[in-house]
Amino acid sequence: MPKPPWVWDEKEPQERESNWDKLAAWVAWLEEAYAPWVLLPPCWPVHEGLRTELTMYWYWHKWVMSAAVNPIDGVRWHQEIRRSATAWRELATCRHEPPVAHHGQIMAARLVKRDEYLAQARRTEEA
Known part of the structure; x- marks a missing residue:
């Protein structure tokens, strides 16, 4: 069974690098378009859980904008992004101090x- 597209661990290095660039561009768009709701620390790429969640939202957003046939799918995406953004705020002041x-x-x-x-x-x- 093939892995979902948001799982990058078996992708070729060139494809993984391309995905990183596209994800970073999308996250920058997300922060701008959905400010003040979405506020992420600049270190979001090194927070594995946050990075994984953002990747899933990215793919979900691409699906909503290109393949969804019911507007409720877009409404649900917006509701969930706002809910997650509330949780992400806890990381917004991350300083990466040693444990x-x-x-x-x-x-x-x-x-x-x-x-x-x-x-x-x-x-x-x-x-």
Whole structure:
């Protein structure tokens, strides 16, 4: 089964580079056209989750503008972009400060706790 077009991990380097350029141009348009709703940090390309979400919105927008047959699809896109833009504002002042020294310890402890719950869930399913 082919991967969706917004998944770039198996694309050729030239196509990936072209996609980056097109996505960056679209994000610049989005920020201008949808200001003040959409306010992104300039470091958005290095935030994997944000970059992935923006890529999906880009493809969704292209579909709405070229293939959608019902205006509700465009209305839904606008509603969702505004909702996501609210969440993106938390990153708008990102400074890329190095994580605190104990960040790794906190994450390791969370994974240990998660693994305990995972084991509990598996035991429950087996019973």
